[in-house]
Amino acid sequence: MRPKQNEKDESQTIRSSDMKQDTEKGLEDDSKTGEISEQERQLKEALTLAEERLDQLLRCRAELDNTLKRVAREKENISRYASEKLVVKLLPVLDSFDQAAKYDPGMDKIRQQLMDVLKGEGLVPLDVIGKRFDPNYHEALMMVESDKYDEGIVTEEVLRGYSLNSKIIRFSKVLVSKKQ
Amino acid sequence: MSKIIGIDLGTSNSAAAVLIGGKPTMIPSAEGTSIVAGGKAFPSYVAFTKDGQRLVGEPARRQSATNPDGTITGIKRKMGADYKVNVFGKEYTPQEISSFILRKIKEDAEAYLGDSVDKAVITVPAYFNDNQRQATKDAGAIAGLEVARIINEPTAAALAYGLDKEEEATMMVFDLGGGTLDVTIMEIGEGVFEVKSTSGDTQLGGRDMDELLLNYVVTKFKQDSGVDLRQDKMAMQRLGEAVEIAKIELSSVLQTNINLPYITADQNGPKHMDITITRAKLEELIRDVLNRCENPMNQAIQDAKLRKDQIDKIVMVGGPTRMPAVQKFVKNFMGKEVERGVDPMECVAIGAAIQGGVLGGEVKDILLLDVTPLSLGIETLGGVDTKLIERNTTIPSKKSQIFTTAADNQTAVEIHVLQGERPMAKDNTSLGRFSLVGIPPAPRGIPQIEVAFDIDANGILNVSAKDLATGKEQAITITAPHKLSQNEIEKKVKEAEQHAYEDSKRKEDIETKNQAETLVYTAEKALKEAGDIATSEQNDKIQKAIEETKEALESSEVEKIKEKSEALQNAIYELSTAMYQKAAQQQEEAQQQQSPQQESKSNSEDEVDVEYEVVNDDKK
Numbered sequence: 001m002r003p004k005q006n007e008k009d010e011s012q013t014i015r016s017s018d019m020k021q022d023t024e025k026g027l028e029d030d031s032k033t034g035e036i037s038e039q040e041r042q043l044k045e046a047l048t049l050a051e052e053r054l055d056q057l058l059r060c061r062a063e064l065d066n067t068l069k070r071v072a073r074e075k076e077n078i079s080r081y082a083s084e085k086l087v088v089k090l091l092p093v094l095d096s097f098d099q100a101a102k103y104d105p106g107m108d109k110i111r112q113q114l115m116d117v118l119k120g121e122g123l124v125p126l127d128v129i130g131k132r133f134d135p136n137y138h139e140a141l142m143m144v145e146s147d148k149y150d151e152g153i154v155t156e157e158v159l160r161g162y163s164l165n166s167k168i169i170r171f172s173k174v175l176v177s178k179k180q
Numbered sequence: 181m182s183k184i185i186g187i188d189l190g191t192s193n194s195a196a197a198v199l200i201g202g203k204p205t206m207i208p209s210a211e212g213t214s215i216v217a218g219g220k221a222f223p224s225y226v227a228f229t230k231d232g233q234r235l236v237g238e239p240a241r242r243q244s245a246t247n248p249d250g251t252i253t254g255i256k257r258k259m260g261a262d263y264k265v266n267v268f269g270k271e272y273t274p275q276e277i278s279s280f281i282l283r284k285i286k287e288d289a290e291a292y293l294g295d296s297v298d299k300a301v302i303t304v305p306a307y308f309n310d311n312q313r314q315a316t317k318d319a320g321a322i323a324g325l326e327v328a329r330i331i332n333e334p335t336a337a338a339l340a341y342g343l344d345k346e347e348e349a350t351m352m353v354f355d356l357g358g359g360t361l362d363v364t365i366m367e368i369g370e371g372v373f374e375v376k377s378t379s380g381d382t383q384l385g386g387r388d389m390d391e392l393l394l395n396y397v398v399t400k401f402k403q404d405s406g407v408d409l410r411q412d413k414m415a416m417q418r419l420g421e422a423v424e425i426a427k428i429e430l431s432s433v434l435q436t437n438i439n440l441p442y443i444t445a446d447q448n449g450p451k452h453m454d455i456t457i458t459r460a461k462l463e464e465l466i467r468d469v470l471n472r473c474e475n476p477m478n479q480a481i482q483d484a485k486l487r488k489d490q491i492d493k494i495v496m497v498g499g500p501t502r503m504p505a506v507q508k509f510v511k512n513f514m515g516k517e518v519e520r521g522v523d524p525m526e527c528v529a530i531g532a533a534i535q536g537g538v539l540g541g542e543v544k545d546i547l548l549l550d551v552t553p554l555s556l557g558i559e560t561l562g563g564v565d566t567k568l569i570e571r572n573t574t575i576p577s578k579k580s581q582i583f584t585t586a587a588d589n590q591t592a593v594e595i596h597v598l599q600g601e602r603p604m605a606k607d608n609t610s611l612g613r614f615s616l617v618g619i620p621p622a623p624r625g626i627p628q629i630e631v632a633f634d635i636d637a638n639g640i641l642n643v644s645a646k647d648l649a650t651g652k653e654q655a656i657t658i659t660a661p662h663k664l665s666q667n668e669i670e671k672k673v674k675e676a677e678q679h680a681y682e683d684s685k686r687k688e689d690i691e692t693k694n695q696a697e698t699l700v701y702t703a704e705k706a707l708k709e710a711g712d713i714a715t716s717e718q719n720d721k722i723q724k725a726i727e728e729t730k731e732a733l734e735s736s737e738v739e740k741i742k743e744k745s746e747a748l749q750n751a752i753y754e755l756s757t758a759m760y761q762k763a764a765q766q767q768e769e770a771q772q773q774q775s776p777q778q779e780s781k782s783n784s785e786d787e788v789d790v791e792y793e794v795v796n797d798d799k800k
Contacts, residue, residue: 063200063201064201066293066294066295067200067201069294070292070293070294092418092421092422092440095418096440096441096442099441099442099443099450100441100442100450102442102450103442103445103449103450133243133246135235135239135240135242135243136239138242139241139242140242140243140244140245140246141245141413141417142245143245143246152246158413158414158417159414159417159418159421171242173417175413176245176246
């Protein structure tokens with residue numbers, strides 16, 4: 001059970017009804033001072049509106065400029081990582097070949113063939129055993145006892161990690177040595 | 181003034197969005213995201229490493245197994261409570277921990293937008309009390325963000341679906357996340373959202389479903405192969421990833437395969453997994469989880485003192501609600517369809533961004549841009565519709581193009597304004613017509629008539645035609661024709677696609693005809709101008725070719741027209757080649773007679789033009 005919301009929470013008013021109220025209020029005070037003031041008021045209103053519009057226009061331009069810059073950056077990224085999606089999908093296939101290669105030299109050859117193609121695209125398997133654990137490259141599955149290594153060292157790679165053109169596309173899943 | 185971003189500060193995952201060009205856009209997380217979080221959110225993890233680093237998001241999650249004492253998750257549950265986190269001797273309040281998450285979002289947003297970000301709208305559960313809301317605001321302040329508003333998560337979701345535009349409605353927000361279910365009943369009226377009741381289950385979520393699917397696969401594999409995969413770490417990792425992908429696939433296809441060759445091995449050798457999972461099977465597996473969703477829905481509706489049928493709208497929030505099984509379950513329970521059109525994993529952040537946009541003055545009606553649903557153009561020679569403004573062009577928009585006359589001494593042009601996608605005018609909708617008169621007599625193709633289409637923000641179209649020589653201008657105003665429904669628009673576009681082949685053939689034929697006519701015209705002109713230069717042989721040849729082309733045009737047989745106009749063209753080329761040679765000859769003779777230093781001038785009068793009918797000077 002949860003506590004219920006009983007009162008109308010005014011902070012939940014979404015649309016600009018607040019802003020409209022303020023403007024209307026301002027108009028009421030001037031109606032008493034005569035026609036020339038009426039013209040002044042209209043002029044003031046028109047000038048304010050003009051300023052507002054100019055501001056909106058400048059904002060639009062600025063947003064457009066920033067968007068163009070961002071699009072240019074993204075375009076560059078797209079060409080750099082164009083094959084990323086496909087390569088990521090192929091990693092489980094590589095995993096299968098890695099295992100198959102243990103049993104069959106033919107499979108090893110195929111594994112190599114696939115790996116050569118992917119290396120050509122910029123794929124690099126991460127080299128992790130014996131290195132200090134780093135969350136920027138590794139994902140720790142659990143900590144284990146180790147005679148060989150000090151604390152905080154990667155002792156075993158459970159699932160291989162890869163980078164593509166310097167971007168990690170799959171983090172290595174590893175076991176990390178415990179404190180003795 | 182910078183933009184006000186929207187932040188969904190979740191217990192398990194957080195995300196942010198912002199309005200760009202009035203459109204809500206998710207802000208990507210700098211360190212990337214896992215497939216799980218749908219690519220846009222990041223886990224709400226904060227970690228302090230022993231060597232003094234502070235990590236937020238994915239990196240914090242990845243090291244959590246090595247550093248349980250230094251890793252903090254689910255801090256949202258402690259917001260507003262008198263509680264301190266103790267990490268390696270230092271104490272932090274929940275607000276401070278949350279502020280680290282918010283600070284990361286601030287930095288990501290600044291990197292993405294290329295501009296500073298100082299303000300945000302942050303969402304909280306509808307059941308959060310004042311202390312909890314204040315704590316959230318404080319967290320923002322600590323992170324360097326002025327919290328323009330705190331809004332309820334279900335309200336943000338409703339905003340994302342555009343439900344704030346309803347006059348009056350009652351809605352249920354069904355928020356099924358990784359680990360919790362929150363059901364909220366709300367009313368909207370006069371732009372104000374009011375929470376009527378909340379209910380839920382803190383031990384129910386997508387993770388339970390993942391568990392069930394994984395268990396099923398492991399159990400089935402044991403039955404089939406005799407091997408318990410849980411003893412093989414690597415196998416479980418490979419399987420975990422495959423199951424994740426399969427689950428997502430089953431939201432769009434009816435069945436998928438988990439194919440993992442060489443998944444493990446025993447004394448008999450390697451083992452392979454190849455298990456087919458249907459959507460129906462998945463639904464069966466998660467049946468219990470789904471059934472547990474009934475109580476919170478019933479409770480919330482009851483507490484709001486309503487009946488099921490009094491709920492007008494159903495809003496789905498959270499990754500697991502993308503599953504057809506979940507949607508079907510809720511739909512069947514409530515007896516009506518759920519709202520669609522927004523990603524349930526993004527809708528809270530998007531709603532917060534929309535609110536940020538309203539507060540920042542971005543979302544005023546005048547800035548909501550429309551598009552032309554169908555192409556607009558005018559009728560040109562041969563009954564072709566020459567398009568000036570393509571469909572789906574954002575308005576206001578202005579486009580002009582220069583056209584010309586089709587006949588000699590043509591002193592008036594008719595502008596027939598059309599709407600539609602077909603190439604031929606008669607297949608499209610006529611919006612109006614007018615004429616521009618008083619064009620000074622000239623050979624065809626010489627006058628320049630600038631036709632301009634100008635659509636304003638309200639969709640009102642102004643078409644004008646101006647003779648550039650005299651400055652004479654005519655125009656008409658076309659108010660938006662009856663508003664076409666989305667269905668009608670799609671139907672027309674589809675029609676155009678279906679007829680595309682025959683239409684383009686017909687257009688081609690017309691262009692062939694037009695070109696042939698022009699060719700006849702220029703050939704006759706050329707003959708006249710050539711005068712004596714043409715031998716009687718050439719003269720006869722060309723005359724004959726002209727006659728044959730004219731005949732072909734009468735017959736309207738496209739192949740014949742093509743054949744004859746090609747022959748005519750060749751005949752003309754012969755003549756013009758001869759004319760050039762003659763001219764060159766004459767110049768040489770002239771040069772020899774005069775002083776050698778005189779430069780030769782090229783004689784341009786004898787050029788033969790083969791012109792097209794429409795002069796395409798594209799002016800924006």
